[in-house]
Amino acid sequence: xxxxxxxxxxxxxxxxxxxxxxxxxxxxxxxxxxxxxxxxxxxxxxxxxxxxxxxxxxxxxxxxxxxxxxxxxxxxxxxxxxxxxxxxxxxxxxxxxxxxxxxxxxxxxxxxxxxxxxxxxxxxxxxxxxxxxxxxxxxxxxxxxxxxxxxxxxxxxxxxxxxxxxxxxxxxxxxxxxxxxxxxxxxxxxxxxxxxxxxxxxxxxxxxxxxxxxxxxxxxxxxxxxxxxxxxxxxxxxxxxxxxxxxxxxxxxxxxxxxxxxxxxxxxxxxxxxxxxxxxxxxxxxxxxxxxxx
Amino acid sequence: xxxxxxxxxxxxxxxxxxxxxxxxxxxxxxxxxxxxxxxxxxxxxxxxxxxxxxxxxxxxxxxxxxxxxxxxxxxxxxxxxxxxxxxxxxxxxxxxxxxxxxxxxxxxxxxxxxxxxxxxxxxxxxxxxxxxxxxxxxxxxxxxxxxxxxxxxxxxxxxxxxxxxxxxxxxxxxxxxxxxxxxxxxxxxxxxxxxxxxxxxxxxxxxxxxxxxxxxxxxxxxxxxxxxxxxxxxxxxxxxxxxxxxxxxxx
Numbered sequence: 001x002x003x004x005x006x007x008x009x010x011x012x013x014x015x016x017x018x019x020x021x022x023x024x025x026x027x028x029x030x031x032x033x034x035x036x037x038x039x040x041x042x043x044x045x046x047x048x049x050x051x052x053x054x055x056x057x058x059x060x061x062x063x064x065x066x067x068x069x070x071x072x073x074x075x076x077x078x079x080x081x082x083x084x085x086x087x088x089x090x091x092x093x094x095x096x097x098x099x100x101x102x103x104x105x106x107x108x109x110x111x112x113x114x115x116x117x118x119x120x121x122x123x124x125x126x127x128x129x130x131x132x133x134x135x136x137x138x139x140x141x142x143x144x145x146x147x148x149x150x151x152x153x154x155x156x157x158x159x160x161x162x163x164x165x166x167x168x169x170x171x172x173x174x175x176x177x178x179x180x181x182x183x184x185x186x187x188x189x190x191x192x193x194x195x196x197x198x199x200x201x202x203x204x205x206x207x208x209x210x211x212x213x214x215x216x217x218x219x220x221x222x223x224x225x226x227x228x229x230x231x232x233x234x235x236x237x238x239x240x241x242x243x244x245x246x247x248x249x250x251x252x253x254x255x256x257x258x259x260x261x262x263x264x265x266x267x268x269x270x271x272x273x274x275x276x277x278x279x280x281x282x283x284x285x286x287x288x289x290x291x292x293x294x
Numbered sequence: 295x296x297x298x299x300x301x302x303x304x305x306x307x308x309x310x311x312x313x314x315x316x317x318x319x320x321x322x323x324x325x326x327x328x329x330x331x332x333x334x335x336x337x338x339x340x341x342x343x344x345x346x347x348x349x350x351x352x353x354x355x356x357x358x359x360x361x362x363x364x365x366x367x368x369x370x371x372x373x374x375x376x377x378x379x380x381x382x383x384x385x386x387x388x389x390x391x392x393x394x395x396x397x398x399x400x401x402x403x404x405x406x407x408x409x410x411x412x413x414x415x416x417x418x419x420x421x422x423x424x425x426x427x428x429x430x431x432x433x434x435x436x437x438x439x440x441x442x443x444x445x446x447x448x449x450x451x452x453x454x455x456x457x458x459x460x461x462x463x464x465x466x467x468x469x470x471x472x473x474x475x476x477x478x479x480x481x482x483x484x485x486x487x488x489x490x491x492x493x494x495x496x497x498x499x500x501x502x503x504x505x506x507x508x509x510x511x512x513x514x515x516x517x518x519x520x521x522x523x524x525x526x527x528x529x530x531x532x533x534x535x536x537x538x539x540x541x542x543x544x545x
Contacts (some may be wrong), residue, residue, distance in 0.1 A: 082451055099454070106452040110445035116467045116542050126453050129463070157544030177453075 029103075029181055029213040030056040030079065035088035037074050048074045049086070050238035056181075056215055061207055063216040063224035064232045065274065067281035071239030072217045073109070076185040079215065080106045092181065105179030109186040109217075113158040113169045119145060120154040122169050126177040144172040147206060164188075164195040168202070175206065182214045188223065200226045201255045208252050221274065225249070225266045226258060233270060236277040237284070243273055329513075336514040337521065344518055348503055354526065357488065357499030360416055361530075364423030364484045369477055372428050376435020376473070377466075386436060397429035405491050414497050422491045427484030434476020438469030470542040478534060485530075489523060500526075 037049040048071040056062045066072050077083045079090060081100040092101045113122050120141055121128075127137035145154060148168040158166050167187050174182065188196040200223055207214055207227075218224050224231045225247055233242045247266055249257055257263050314334040320326045321333050344350040379386040379393075405422055412418040442465050450460040492501025500523055507515035539545070 080448075080452055082448060100452050102454065104452075106448070108445045108448060110443065112443075112445040112449050114446065114449075114464070114467070116470070116544050118544070125463075129453055129455060129459060159544055 029058045029060075029093055030215065031089070031091045032075075032079070033089045033091075035075070035078060035086055035090060037071070037078060037083070037086040047238035049078070050240045051088070052239065052241055053088075054232055054241055054244065056213055058213055059211045060230065061214045061216070061228050062230045062232060063218055063228040064234060065218055065221065065224045065270065066234030066239060067236050067274065067278040068219060069281055069285070070234045070236050070277065072219070072234060073185055075239070076106075076183060076217045080104060080183055103180040105174035105177065105182050107167075107171050107174050107182070107184040107187045109189050111158075111163075111166060111190075113166050113173070115158050118155050118157055119150060119161070119169050122158070123172045123176050125173055130177070141172070141176055144176045145169075147175070147209070148172045149202060164191050164199060167191065168199070171203075171206075175210070178210075180213060182212045183217075184214065185217045186219065187216075189219070196220070196223060197226070197255050197258065203227060204253050221267050221270050222258065225263055225270065226253070226255070231266075231270060233273045234277070236281040242277065245270060332513040332517050337517040340512075340514040340518045341522075344503075344515060344522075348507075348515070350500075350503070350519070350522065353499035353503050354522070355499070356416075357492065357501070358526070360419050360423065360488055360492075360498065361481075361485055363420045364427065364488060365481050367420070367424045368427035368431055368480045368484055371424075372431025372476065372480055373435050373473060375428075376432045376476075377439065379432065379436050380439040390433070390436065393429050393432050397433060401426045402487050402490050402494075405494055408491075409495065414495055416498060418495065419488055419491050419498055423484035423488040426487035427480035427482075430479035430483060431473075431476040434479065435469070435473050438472030438476075439465055441472060442468040467542065470538070471545065474534070474538045474542070478531065481530065481534065482527075485527060 032055070033053050035049055035052045036047065038045045038047050040046075052075065054062075064072055064075060074083070078086055081097050081104070084098070090097050092103050095101065114125065117125065120138060123145055124137040124141035127140060132140070142151075142154065145151060148171055150165060150168055150172065153161065153165065158169065161169070167190075171184075171187065188199050191199065204227060206212075214227075216224070216227060228247050231245045231247060233245065234240065235242045245266065249260070249262055249266070317326065317331065318334050321328050321331060341350075379389065402422065404425070405418070408418045408421050408425075412421060446464050446468055447460070450464045455463065489501040489504070492498035493505045494501075496502050496505050500519060504516055504519050504523075507519060
């Protein structure tokens, strides 16, 4: 832990996390082992992610948190099979992945609903691709539309919905093909805090119901603590696992947990670690801006 | 500014009416020259004569069928070439500046070449319309496809879509609004050139009629035909807008 603060028994530094990885790999749905990703830039090679290892167990909700530019989204893209050329291994249920895996569903940070499709057709899209009959895919899509609380909006187009509603459409579209693992890259980043908390409640309820293994990428500490069983803290560039924090909050959870003392302790604990990384990130971007100006 | 309770169409028509009324008064007062600008009332009065004596409807059908042929060619060939340039990057890098140059060139000046190839016929007119309208459709199709949001592409990749599904289910529908901007521009260029070449080679429908009437110094008839062409254009573009909404709902 940074700053010489006492470490409690629920937290784990990166080295111990590796040991735990070896122990739990058999029950894990998602295993990331020694993943390193470098990008070539005009200034030379940049290591975005450096020797990252962790696992996510079946039915577990894990968040990855880190300052802007620490490589969180790179990790998301690697796990989703959208980028290649990294070192290390990623496996899903024991299968090494080399591209998008059918067990993984992805929810993206940016607006990703199809503007030309109604809510119903957006959500039914993965089933349409699979060749599921129209009546059946619409029935299944309706179930997940209700689950994210958008019943009654089936025939609306995304342009007629708010940002939060559109993101729920994207979540329902991912859930409809019932992936074993749900990856979410800052899905509520563009939303206001109140909507974010309410949607967090929705996500908790859905996860409670579907028992899906979920990995959330976020830069929001409150969101990470509210939703997760464990929070992985990343260092600023190159992105490494700095520490893994177990969130000891009772389940089932609701948004009410945000007011609890234990919640506040977890937030403070994570912020203690994150502050150092965020400060480094800020100092580096200011230095970059100065260099650009010079 | 919106005037409460008055529909925009009524405001638009009233503005045109006011402008025409002002021109009429200025012409009657002698401020404007009636040998250069005909009286608006005479222009509207000549419509009956144009329909009865100058076969305005038949000429409209002739220009319309030429425009339809050129539009179909412009859309089909233009969109296909745009897709080809999108798919074959080296081709796009090699030809895009040239296509952009053609879009800005006064292609109508090439009509003697087409006269030699196709003779004084509807084929020359259609070919001129086609050539003039092609470049914007190609460029906008390419721009639309290149501009598809990365997040939409990623959605397709995350579902393991085949390249064909990725194109037809995501990239093409996402590019339709920009492609339609190109089609609309292409049709404007095609229509201008169609009527221009009809005028120049004195063959065909509305363009030839404008030429005939101008040679007879029938100013009211010339202006009435021009107004008629504008009205037909408005109808065509309203239809195109409906077609776009049908192809790409939810906007």
